[in-house]
Amino acid sequence: TLDLMESGGGSVEIGGSLKLSCAASESTASGYCMGWFRQDQGKGREAVSCISKGGVSTYYEDSVKGRFVISRDDATETVYLQMTNLKSEDTGMYCCAAGATSRACPPRDNSYWGQGTQVTVAS
DSSP states (O other): OOOEEEEOOEEEETTOOEEEEEEESSGGGGGSEEEEEEEOTTSOEEEEEEEOGGGOOEEEOGGGTTTEEEEEETTTTEEEEEEOSOOGGGOEEEEEEEEOOSSSSOOSSSSEEOOOEEEEEEO
16 A cells, blocks of 8 residues: 655745645655646545656646646655745645556545645735
């Protein structure tokens, strides 16, 4: 079983920045598509940004394009999400996922999931 541990969340002001990290427990993570999903109260889990195996391709949800950057370091089995110019609508629990897929993001089923790290953006 692949374990994922997120860190880096917190409370920031509008316009601030945060860098999230997702550390995988095994080197097999390098063989998976990795992604960051956001879940807020009353809403489903939505894909924010994903990166393919090997980092060849990336996906960004429209509202975060130009503000967030996803990257991966397979030497340390870690995926990062650099978040800048944060907005109130970015608030939510950010969960890391890893899955074997040819799609842009790990599927909600049949993927490994972390517990999440909370991001709160307020004025």
